[in-house]
Amino acid sequence: MNEWRIFFELGWNHILSIEALDHLLFLMCMGSVYAMSNRKKAFLEVSVFAIGHTISLAVNSANILPVNQNWIEFLIPMTIVFMAVSTFRHAERNNNANVFRWISFLTFGLIHGMGFAGTFRFLMSDDDHLFVSLFSFTIGLELAQFLVILGMTLLGLGWIKGMKFQEKYWIRLISTFCFFVGLYLCIQRFSSIF
DSSP: OHHHHHHHHHHHHHHSSGGGHHHHHHHHHHHGGGSSSOHHHHHHHHHHHHHHHHHHHHHHHTTSSOOOHHHHHHHHHHHHHHHHHHHHHHHHHOOOOOHHHHHHHHHHHHHHHHHHHHHHHHHOOTTSOHHHHHHHHHHHHHHHHHHHHHHHHHHHHIIIIITTOOHHHHHHHHHHHHHHHHHHHHHHHHTTTO
C-alpha cells in the first residue's frame, strides 16, 4: 500500500507543483475553451492526455525506447506553444469536435510522459511493481488534472460572467499568456539540444 501512496502523490505533485509549470500551462490553455460549454469534453481530453502520458511512461520505464532527454525537454514547451496557437484559433471557431485536437492531446501526453520517464524509472525500486506504480501515478495525475481544469472552468466562468467578458477574449487572454511563457521556455531549452 505504501507503493500506491508514494506513486499517487508523485502523480498528484507532477501536476500541482511549481516544477510542473509546463503541465499547468498546457492544462490552462486547454481548459480555457470550456468555461461556458461542454465541460465533460474537457475531462475526456485530459484523460486522453493522461493515457498518452502513461503509455510513454510504461514504454520508457521499461527502457524499450530510449530517447534524448534534451530533445524531449525542448519539445514539451513546443507542445504548449502549439496548444496556445490552436486554442487562440479555437476562440473564433468554437468547434470542440475537432479530431485533430484529440490526436494532439494523445501526442502531447506521449511527449510529456517521455520527459518524466527517467525520473519515474529512477524512483522505482526493484520491489515496486510497474503496473501498480503506473496505475497509482496515473490516478494521482488524472485527479490533479481534473482539479486544474475545474479551477480554469470556475475562473473562466467568474471572469466571463462577473466581468461581462466575452468568452473568446478569455480564451485569447489565456492562450496568449501560455504562448509567450511556452516560447520563453523553448528559447531557454534550445541551447541544451546541441
